[in-house]
Structure formats: structure tokens, C-alpha cells
Amino acid sequence: MESAKAKTHPQHTPSNALSATSALTADQQTLARETVPLRHHGRTVAAVFLLLVVANLVHSMVTNQNFQWPTVWHYLFFPDIMAGLGRTLILTVVSMTMAIVLGILLAACRLSGNKVLQAVAGAYLWFFRGTPLLIQLIFLYNLSALYPRLGIGVPFGGPELIGGSTNSVLSLWTVALVGLALHESAYMAEIVRGGLLSVPKHQTEAAAALGMNNLMAFRRIILPQALRVIVPPTGNQVIGMLKYSSLVSVIALPDLLYSAQMIYTQTFETIPLLIVVSFWYLLCTSILTVFQQRIERYYGRGVAGHQSTTPARGRILGLGVPRKRVRTTLSSTTAEEG
Amino acid sequence: MATIAHTEHLRDQSDPIVKIVELRKSFGDLEVLKSVNLDVYPGQVVVILGRSGSGKSTMLRCINHLEKPSGGAVLVNGEVVGYRLKGEKLHELRPNEIARQRAATGMVFQSFNLFPHLTVLENLLEAPCRVLRRSPNEVRDEAMKLLTSVGLAEKANVYPSTLSGGQQQRVAIARALVMKPSVMLFDEPTSALDPELVGEVLEVMKELARSGMTMIVVTHEIGFARGVADEVVFMAEGRVAEQGPPSQVIDNPQAEATKTFLRSLNERRDTPVQ
Numbered sequence: 377m378e379s380a381k382a383k384t385h386p387q388h389t390p391s392n393a394l395s396a397t398s399a400l401t402a403d404q405q406t407l408a409r410e411t412v413p414l415r416h417h418g419r420t421v422a423a424v425f426l427l428l429v430v431a432n433l434v435h436s437m438v439t440n441q442n443f444q445w446p447t448v449w450h451y452l453f454f455p456d457i458m459a460g461l462g463r464t465l466i467l468t469v470v471s472m473t474m475a476i477v478l479g480i481l482l483a484a485c486r487l488s489g490n491k492v493l494q495a496v497a498g499a500y501l502w503f504f505r506g507t508p509l510l511i512q513l514i515f516l517y518n519l520s521a522l523y524p525r526l527g528i529g530v531p532f533g534g535p536e537l538i539g540g541s542t543n544s545v546l547s548l549w550t551v552a553l554v555g556l557a558l559h560e561s562a563y564m565a566e567i568v569r570g571g572l573l574s575v576p577k578h579q580t581e582a583a584a585a586l587g588m589n590n591l592m593a594f595r596r597i598i599l600p601q602a603l604r605v606i607v608p609p610t611g612n613q614v615i616g617m618l619k620y621s622s623l624v625s626v627i628a629l630p631d632l633l634y635s636a637q638m639i640y641t642q643t644f645e646t647i648p649l650l651i652v653v654s655f656w657y658l659l660c661t662s663i664l665t666v667f668q669q670r671i672e673r674y675y676g677r678g679v680a681g682h683q684s685t686t687p688a689r690g691r692i693l694g695l696g697v698p699r700k701r702v703r704t705t706l707s708s709t710t711a712e713e714g
Numbered sequence: 715m716a717t718i719a720h721t722e723h724l725r726d727q728s729d730p731i732v733k734i735v736e737l738r739k740s741f742g743d744l745e746v747l748k749s750v751n752l753d754v755y756p757g758q759v760v761v762i763l764g765r766s767g768s769g770k771s772t773m774l775r776c777i778n779h780l781e782k783p784s785g786g787a788v789l790v791n792g793e794v795v796g797y798r799l800k801g802e803k804l805h806e807l808r809p810n811e812i813a814r815q816r817a818a819t820g821m822v823f824q825s826f827n828l829f830p831h832l833t834v835l836e837n838l839l840e841a842p843c844r845v846l847r848r849s850p851n852e853v854r855d856e857a858m859k860l861l862t863s864v865g866l867a868e869k870a871n872v873y874p875s876t877l878s879g880g881q882q883q884r885v886a887i888a889r890a891l892v893m894k895p896s897v898m899l900f901d902e903p904t905s906a907l908d909p910e911l912v913g914e915v916l917e918v919m920k921e922l923a924r925s926g927m928t929m930i931v932v933t934h935e936i937g938f939a940r941g942v943a944d945e946v947v948f949m950a951e952g953r954v955a956e957q958g959p960p961s962q963v964i965d966n967p968q969a970e971a972t973k974t975f976l977r978s979l980n981e982r983r984d985t986p987v988q
Contacts, residue, residue, distance in 0.1 A: 587816045
């Protein structure tokens, strides 16, 4: 290789040191030439190898009779599966919403100047992050064993104002939603706290110097900047919640996974049904990922190095923007990142 | 001499816009301000000089209550900042009342502190529309005029991160001015800038001084102090060491601290650039 290059570019070695001017022009000629990018042969080999492996895998999956593709197709839009998918989505959306609200309150407590609020929030986080979600769900499900009645009334054994037996207050759905939300709120609290702390103190001062009160400064200046940090991990948590919500099968709430389990325990078509379930989980997480990217882009506006340096108000969901426009924004993500 | 006459004329006519009385401030054991007294009259440009750690910035931040004084008081437009006189005692104001008081003072920070998630124009509109509840259309015209006056009208719709430091600081000045403050506070406005960008910011400040704005400027720019200030205040160890027109404080300093400080500045300037 080396010798071949030397032959094609003889100007590299000045043949005559005395003729300075001709050597200079020769150098200039050399430097003005086209550059040849370095070839990464190792990468090419690895890519070809991986392509072969993937092709083989796909081929085997399609041709292997044990996957029972006709059965998969049969159950893909099966009413019980659809109902389970609906329950999983409701569980995810409702418990996540509750967790975000609770998480913001907990973060506010942790950041407040009051020691009692800090300690209570700290203890809450310690418990709900320190024990498995599975145990928390079963605990909540069996709460009637500890407290047969739940209600609101005068504390320390005073008369009850409203209430009922624990099992009537805590329905299956309530246990599932509250259980998931309590656990998740502990994680959300830390995410929110981290986001709020990421905004420089100078921003609060600048807002204050302009005469903004605390609420105004928080809502208009601090929170929008904190969201840039809060949104990406929250997206991960939503995607995580979609899958962790399958733990409610321990309290026999027929979510997506449990609905499939109920079918295959009778028909023994375990693999095809798990493929069906995986398909729906993957579809949902893919859609969520697209939304996550868009929201991240919205809240990243104005940050150096970020693609959007032009104003983009109210375009989180591409609402009010012609469809063609939306498509270009979507497809241009990769191009603009380079 | 003209500037002195100008200042004294103002003094005779009106009450001070900013009056600082026996101001003290400690951070833990560290006593930053020991006892500061200062009057600033309408239309005056007061430049505060002093070594870092002499309490210049702390004093400035007490004027709009970003720092809570440990003792003494600051009055802006005759109103005690952060407190209400009730009987014999000063009662601390609620945060919302302090926020209302702050709207009367504009502040420009060393690190610009523009809001990165808002465009330049939105940075200017935010406070007048939210704090003073003025209509955005009305404010937009004034904001655009101010941006034109600092030479950045064409940058109205970009985000601050795309601007140079000098441009950001000029936007920050416009953002403070759009609130129509009765006094402008500058906390080392050019200290974070590359040397070649200092001039454009000082030029805007000079123009502002010419327009009659009352200004209190903490800076190390002696040239600005000499050319623009009506009054130069030299601070040392939490006190006002010397005070007077620039011709007196800068060119003929009396206090030992002032002499040493100015000598060290001159030495730095005379050091050849590597």
C-alpha cells in the first residue's frame, strides 16, 4: 500500500531541494488534491456478518413451524387481548398521571425550607424505592387484614365522618392504580427534583429582579427550563410503567399479559400468545418513543447545539400544522442531528 | 467641572432616588458590608469601584433586595425596600410586595441571565406583560424600539444562545429598560465579556446615561467611570472609602486604598500583552 501511494503521489518527496519555487508549486499541487477518506474495513466486515445473522434469524422465525404464526394471527385482535390492552393503557396513563402530580408535590417538599416536610418526603422515598413494587401491590391488596375499615374522621380514634370497609373502598382497580402510582411517584419525585435543581440560580434572580413573584418565576421561567431535563427520564418511566403494570396480574387484574396468560393456561399455546403480547407492548412503546422525541425537541428549544433555534410554539403534537409539514419535521430529525 | 455643577444642581432640586442608610450585611461570620451610606439623585450616574470582595456587588444587590440586609436600610423612591415601617419597627414584606418593589429597579447581571427558552423579543415581553399586565401588542412596539436602540432589532426572533456575549448583554439591558425602571443597577456588566465585545456594551450604557437614566454601575472600567460618571464611589472593606466626581477620586485620590487600587490597575494596563 505504502509504495503504491508513493508512486501515485511523487510530489510528496521534493526531488530537488535547490529549485525552491518549483518545489513550492509542487507542494501546492499536492495539497490541492482530492482527499480519500479512510476505509473502515473492520466495520464493513462486522456489518456484513451481522446482516447475515439477522437474515438467518428472520428466515428461521418465518419458516419454523413451532412459532405457530397462524395462531399468533388468530389471537392478535382477539377480544380478550384487546380488552387487556385497553386495561394496560388505562393503568399506565392514570397511574402515571397520579405519580407525576404526587412526584411534583414530593419534590416541592424535598426542596422546601421546612425540615418536617423534607423528612416526611425523604421517608416516603426511602420506603417506596426501597421495597419491590410486587410487595407493595400485595400489601395494598391485603390492607383489610391490617385496617378493616378506612375513613376520614377525627384523628386518634375520634368519630368517623365518611368511610367504609377497606375492601369496599379499595377496589381491584383502586389497588392497582394507587399501588403503581405510589411506587412511581417516588421515582418521579427524584426526577422532578433533579430537573428543578438543574436550572441555574441566576435564572431565579433574573426573574426576581424583573419584579416577578415566586409563582410567576416558577411557572414561566424555572419550570419550562427544568422540563428539558425532566422530560427524557419521564418518557423512560412511562415506557417502563407500560411494562411494570403487568405486575398487577398478581392481584388478578386482567391486563394485557394476564389476559394472555388466562388463555394459554387453558390452550397451552404459550409461545404464540406471548408473541402477541410482545407485539402490542412493542407497538405501544414505539409510539411513546416518537412522542417522547417530539416533546424533547419542544422543550430543548433555545439550547445551543440543539436543532431548533427558531421559535416553535405549540407544536408538541404537530397540531395545527399541515400534515406535510409534520412529516418533514419527523424525517428531518436524523439529518439535522448530524 | 461641568459634571460636578450638573450633579449639584440635581441635588439641590430633588430627593434621592436611592438612599442607603447604615447598610450592613453579613454572610455567616463574614461581614461584607460594615456600614454604607450613599445617596443617588435622579439622573445621576454613580460608578462603584473597589477590589473584589469589597462589598460592591452585595451593596448593589441589597438595593433590589436580592440580598436581605443584616442592618440599616435601603430606600428607593422614598420607600423602604423589603420592609414596612409600622410603629417603631420595620416589618418584613410579603414576597409579592417585594416583587412589586423590584419592578421599579432594573438590573443587569455579569452573566447576562437571559431566559434561554424564550426568544429575544419574548425575553423583553415577559415581565411587562406578566408583572405589569400590559397588553403584548402595546409592549411589542416599545420592545422593538428598545431593541433597535441597542442595535439588535433584527435578532428579535432568535434564541439568546445564538448571540454573542456582547449582544446578549445588550438584550439584557433592553429587557431591564422595557419595565421603565426609575433606576438601573449594573453588576459588572462587562466582566464576563471578551475584550473586543466590551466596547459595544459600554456604548449602549453611555447612550443610556446621556438619555438621563439614573444608573448605579459596579465596574472595573476606569475609562467609563472617568467619561460618564457624575460620581465615583470607592469601596474598601465594606465601607465607602472615598466619594466624589471622577476628576477627584480617579485623578487625585486621597484615601490610601484608592491610591493602591488605581496603581494596581495601571500596572496591569502597562503590562505588555503576551
